[in-house]
Amino acid sequence: MTSSRPAAGRAPVDLLVDWDLAARTAATLAGAGPQIPAALAEQAVADLRRAASRATDHVQEVSRLESEPGPGVLVVDRRGWAEANCAGFRGLLEPVVAEVISRRSGRLPAAPLAGVGSRLTGAEVGSLLGFLGSRVLGQYDPFSDPGRLLLVAPNVVSAERELQVDPADFRLWVCLHEETHRVQFAANPWLAGHLREQIRGLVLDLLAEPGEFAVRLAGAVRGFPDLVRGTTEASTGSPLLDAVQTPRQRERLAELTAVMSLLEGHADVVMDEVGPEVIPTVGAIRAAFIARRAGRGALDRFLRRLLGLEAKMRQYADGAHFVREVQSRVGVDGFNAVWAAAGNLPRPVEIADPSAWVRRVHG
Numbered sequence: 001m002t003s004s005r006p007a008a009g010r011a012p013v014d015l016l017v018d019w020d021l022a023a024r025t026a027a028t029l030a031g032a033g034p035q036i037p038a039a040l041a042e043q044a045v046a047d048l049r050r051a052a053s054r055a056t057d058h059v060q061e062v063s064r065l066e067s068e069p070g071p072g073v074l075v076v077d078r079r080g081w082a083e084a085n086c087a088g089f090r091g092l093l094e095p096v097v098a099e100v101i102s103r104r105s106g107r108l109p110a111a112p113l114a115g116v117g118s119r120l121t122g123a124e125v126g127s128l129l130g131f132l133g134s135r136v137l138g139q140y141d142p143f144s145d146p147g148r149l150l151l152v153a154p155n156v157v158s159a160e161r162e163l164q165v166d167p168a169d170f171r172l173w174v175c176l177h178e179e180t181h182r183v184q185f186a187a188n189p190w191l192a193g194h195l196r197e198q199i200r201g202l203v204l205d206l207l208a209e210p211g212e213f214a215v216r217l218a219g220a221v222r223g224f225p226d227l228v229r230g231t232t233e234a235s236t237g238s239p240l241l242d243a244v245q246t247p248r249q250r251e252r253l254a255e256l257t258a259v260m261s262l263l264e265g266h267a268d269v270v271m272d273e274v275g276p277e278v279i280p281t282v283g284a285i286r287a288a289f290i291a292r293r294a295g296r297g298a299l300d301r302f303l304r305r306l307l308g309l310e311a312k313m314r315q316y317a318d319g320a321h322f323v324r325e326v327q328s329r330v331g332v333d334g335f336n337a338v339w340a341a342a343g344n345l346p347r348p349v350e351i352a353d354p355s356a357w358v359r360r361v362h363g
Helices: 012-016 019-030 038-063 079-105 111-133 153-163 167-187 190-209 215-222 224-229 245-274 282-294 298-307 307-337 347-350 354-362
Strands: 073-076 140-142 149-153
Touching: 012 079, 012 111, 019 079, 019 111, 038 073, 038 149, 038 153, 038 167, 038 245, 073 079, 079 111, 079 140, 079 149, 079 190, 079 282, 140 167, 140 245, 149 167, 149 298, 153 167, 153 215, 153 282, 167 190, 167 224, 167 245, 190 298, 215 354, 245 347
Parallel strands: 073 149
Antiparallel strands: 140 149
């Protein structure tokens, strides 16, 4: 294949992914969400902002992690969520792709082929984000500067209607989960950098394998959202990340997935342990939410399996089990030793065997 150097002023990652197309595709596939009167939409946005602010003290009290207040919550629609994620993925990928290109003496696929490939990859990334964009309730982006908390208002409204739960309680419950993520990273500044390096190392490892360069690079980019969310299965991989082949690659992916399980499980535990004195219907919300996860149709279950999202659901359960078991043995403060350094993060086998983590870290 012929190759060329990137055009002046264009980052190599932009020749591999059409980010504008990805964002447009995601917004189109996700749709606008439930149609509600403007006044109710404004009320939902205001409620979510207040709930996010209220959540901070509750999270810090339950988790015993202390952090400075965040820059504020960003309440978005589905299009805004897709655009924010495209920008975030681009920012994470840009230095990785640039390093890979530099190792190849600055060579890229020929411009016409790169143009076709960027549109194809953009459409595929957009399709993945479009599927997620109609479902995700919120997220914390630890890699932006500063980190930012996003809540997807139409999805929160849609979920609370589907579950038939109290809107005020549900909105605070959702904010507790996402605010826990913010506190995890804000209280432990080393964590975002560690995760960034883990992701960077895995992507570089994928691209170092023999094979056709442009195809492998584009494939790694298409699987990148799965990597960031830890939605691939360490044992078999996701159909969208078949590039993970070597034992070392599977090992690195398992390590990343273990950290994601910790983060998600810890947030689930915190959001439930705030308790009925703050969220009176928390028990009913949790029960309805679990039933919602299990009650999807056949097509939805197929897509979740294809995208690796079934593994994501297991992360919540496995991570929450790990957190609860550790806290039952050494208490909340003993569990918080997990945040002291990268070496204290749970290893893949320890997520399934919390007592092994307790023995290793607490002797």
